[in-house]
Amino acid sequence: xxxxxxxxxxxxxxxxxxxxxxxxxxxxxxxxxxxxxxxxxxxxxxxxxxxxxxxxxxxxxxxxxxxxxxxxxxxxxxxxxxxxxxxxxxxxxxxxxxxxxxxxxxxxxxxxxxxxxxxxxxxxxxxxxxxxxxxxxxxxxxxxxxxxxxxxxxxxxxxxxxxxxxxxxxxxxxxxxxxxxxxxxxxxxxxxxxxxxxxxxxxxxxxxxxxxxxxxxxxxxxxxxxxxxxxxxxxxxxxxxxxxxxxxxxxxxxxxxxxxxxxxxxxxxxxxxxxxxxxxxxxxxxxxxxxxxxxxxxxxxxxxxxxxxxxxxxxxxxxxxxxxxxxxxxxxxxxxxxxxxxxxxxxxxxxxxxxxxxxxx
Amino acid sequence: xxxxxxxxxxxxxxxxxxxxxxxxxxxxxxxxxxxxxxxxxxxxxxxxxxxxxxxxxxxxxxxxxxxxxxxxxxxxxxxxxxxxxxxxxxxxxxxxxxxxxxxxxxxxxxxxxxxxxxxxxxxxxxxxxxxxxxxxxxxxxxxxxxxxxxxxxxxxxxxxxxxxxxxxxxxxxxxxxxxxxxxxxxxxxxxxxxxxxxxxxxxxxxxxxxxxxxxxxxxxxxxxxxxxxxxxxxxxxxxxxxxxxxxxxxxxxxxxxxxxxxxxxxxxxxxxxxxxxxxxxxxxxxxxxxxxxxxx
Numbered sequence: 001x002x003x004x005x006x007x008x009x010x011x012x013x014x015x016x017x018x019x020x021x022x023x024x025x026x027x028x029x030x031x032x033x034x035x036x037x038x039x040x041x042x043x044x045x046x047x048x049x050x051x052x053x054x055x056x057x058x059x060x061x062x063x064x065x066x067x068x069x070x071x072x073x074x075x076x077x078x079x080x081x082x083x084x085x086x087x088x089x090x091x092x093x094x095x096x097x098x099x100x101x102x103x104x105x106x107x108x109x110x111x112x113x114x115x116x117x118x119x120x121x122x123x124x125x126x127x128x129x130x131x132x133x134x135x136x137x138x139x140x141x142x143x144x145x146x147x148x149x150x151x152x153x154x155x156x157x158x159x160x161x162x163x164x165x166x167x168x169x170x171x172x173x174x175x176x177x178x179x180x181x182x183x184x185x186x187x188x189x190x191x192x193x194x195x196x197x198x199x200x201x202x203x204x205x206x207x208x209x210x211x212x213x214x215x216x217x218x219x220x221x222x223x224x225x226x227x228x229x230x231x232x233x234x235x236x237x238x239x240x241x242x243x244x245x246x247x248x249x250x251x252x253x254x255x256x257x258x259x260x261x262x263x264x265x266x267x268x269x270x271x272x273x274x275x276x277x278x279x280x281x282x283x284x285x286x287x288x289x290x291x292x293x294x295x296x297x298x299x300x301x302x303x304x305x306x307x308x309x310x311x312x313x314x315x316x317x318x319x320x321x322x323x324x325x326x327x328x329x330x331x332x333x334x335x336x337x338x339x340x341x342x343x344x345x346x347x348x349x350x351x352x353x354x355x356x357x358x359x360x361x
Numbered sequence: 362x363x364x365x366x367x368x369x370x371x372x373x374x375x376x377x378x379x380x381x382x383x384x385x386x387x388x389x390x391x392x393x394x395x396x397x398x399x400x401x402x403x404x405x406x407x408x409x410x411x412x413x414x415x416x417x418x419x420x421x422x423x424x425x426x427x428x429x430x431x432x433x434x435x436x437x438x439x440x441x442x443x444x445x446x447x448x449x450x451x452x453x454x455x456x457x458x459x460x461x462x463x464x465x466x467x468x469x470x471x472x473x474x475x476x477x478x479x480x481x482x483x484x485x486x487x488x489x490x491x492x493x494x495x496x497x498x499x500x501x502x503x504x505x506x507x508x509x510x511x512x513x514x515x516x517x518x519x520x521x522x523x524x525x526x527x528x529x530x531x532x533x534x535x536x537x538x539x540x541x542x543x544x545x546x547x548x549x550x551x552x553x554x555x556x557x558x559x560x561x562x563x564x565x566x567x568x569x570x571x572x573x574x575x576x577x578x579x580x581x582x583x584x585x586x587x588x589x590x591x592x593x594x595x596x597x598x599x600x601x602x603x604x605x606x607x608x609x610x611x612x613x614x615x616x617x618x619x620x621x622x623x624x625x626x627x628x629x630x631x632x633x634x635x636x637x638x639x640x641x642x643x644x645x646x647x648x649x650x651x652x653x654x655x656x657x
Binding site for chain 2: 052053054073074075076079080081083084085087088089090091100101104105148152
């Protein structure tokens with residue numbers, strides 16, 4: 001493996017007394033689409049601004065293509081930021097907006113023209129070079145902002161909530177387009193978003209942040225299938241939870257004792273010892289509902305009552321009451337012939353050991 | 362801001378029909394106290410001076426020809442130079458000051474703005490007298506400079522063009538700072554950051570982004586300083602003494618001392634026409650309308 005595009009080591013940043021970024025470390029490989037996700041105030045935007053150079057870390061180190069960014073101003077960093085509200089230059093045309101970075105670096109006129117032309121082609125704005133930002137739609141402005149960064153071919157493209165200001169349908173389309181453009185140009189992308197679904201679709205790897213700390217880094221699949229904390233399990237997708245104590249630890253699974261329920265077999269991520277309190281998390285679509293307690297093939301089966309049945313077209317959403325405090329959600333694909341369950345019915349909720357994950361925090 | 366939705370709504374609101382009747386008091390006031398007197402002055406400028414002052418209603422163009430007398434041309438020239446100098450110095454001092462205020466924490470902005478406006482609470486005449494005390498030969502400035510040892514003999518500032526310039530800059534600086542503050546405060550911070558991120562150094566950051574985006578404030582400030590200073594009367598009268606006359610003093614002199622109302626009216630009118638023409642040319646050449654259009 002060559003030099004990482006970005007290498008962040010033990011980054012710490014205070015905003016006054018508030019610890020905005022707390023000992024964050026990660027590295028991003030060339031050509032990778034890396035996303036920082038987390039709720040607002042989790043420190044992801046601050047991390048991005050530290051990478052761009054608008055803020056200086058209190059401790060830690062940022063290397064971009066192996067070069068330390070210590071006290072290097074934003075205009076001398078090989079990174080370009082796509083701003084949340086685009087921050088286009090309102091007094092310049094689309095062409096001049098995109099050409100800005102090249103002109104600042106005194107690139108020859110002919111090259112500026114061809115590179116800006118190519119960038120506008122890529123974002124499908126080749127027919128609007130003379131428009132002003134105010135004459136463009138939100139989606140078009142977003143693409144200008146993207147072209148303005150890409151045209152410089154920076155070592156890293158930083159994106160701050162790139163799709164945040166777009167409406168729902170456009171978000172869906174732009175998500176795929178953004179990913180396609182990233183693959184086409186082959187540049188390293190670091191994207192900040194609070195929209196976990198977006199991050200899962202676009203990214204090669206994702207880091208989940210909360211309260212300034214990085215909780216977990218991995219592929220979208222890792223994040224969803226193997227969360228290492230309850231926070232990650234809840235933030236990436238939705239999950240059902242159940243708390244109990246470890247009864248028995250095996251090679252890959254453990255047995256969990258939950259008062260008033262049959263014992264449950266689940267996968268674990270972090271080493272466990274017998275007696276440890278744990279939280280079981282399981283995805284709504286991994287649950288199977290049946291009226292028969294002894295239906296075969298599933299490792300776990302617990303009784304529940306259906307609180308609510310929501311017809312959702314392609315699938316059914318059920319609110320399941322396992323006990324007074326525990327309410328789960330199950331999502332069952334609508335198979336057409338399959339007869340649904342109705343509210344008030346008693347059922348058995350089943351799932352495989354591999355679908356439940358036992359977590360300690 | 363470049364929020365697209367706000368741009369759209371602004372366009373719509375200008376097209377919306379508003380009732381005109383609330384304008385009635387303003388229109389009445391302007392007609393009675395601005396337009397009528399102006400027409401009167403315009404009429405007088407074509408009349409002749411009576412034997413003992415006063416106006417004789419005999420049509421003549423002599424007043425307008427008299428304006429071209431080299432004696433008066435020097436006064437116009439001095440007025441123009443002093444007004445331009447005042448505007449330039451106000452801009453040089455005012456821009457950094459306005460930038461500082463606009464970028465200060467919100468709770469401090471009000472305090473700094475208050476300091477800019479506080480002089481208005483005292484009468485302009487009184488403040489100009491204060492400057493006489495500061496600038497005269499035994500005044501504060503000379504005393505301090507002598508004590509510090511920067512000069513050996515008192516410098517003569519009062520009753521020179523320099524005193525007028527100092528007084529005008531002092532008096533009109535707030536008119537520069539306030540519109541500049543408004544423009545800079547409106548400036549989207551992330552647009553400036555975007556330019557910085559796109560390799561702009563301090564120089565290009567200012568001249569390619571910050572200045573163009575605050576140009577409307579610069580123009581408003583310059584007009585608000587230039588127009589009143591070219592017709593300034595109190596400052597040159599008190600600080601410039603008898604030697605330094607500006608157009609304002611000339612007009613006052615013609616009306617009240619020589620009692621040649623028609624000539625005074627003619628000068629007033631030419632001054633006004635020159636200012637209006639100058640401003641229009643400034644707009645045309647400076648591409649101001651272009652700028653405004655782009656920002657909408």
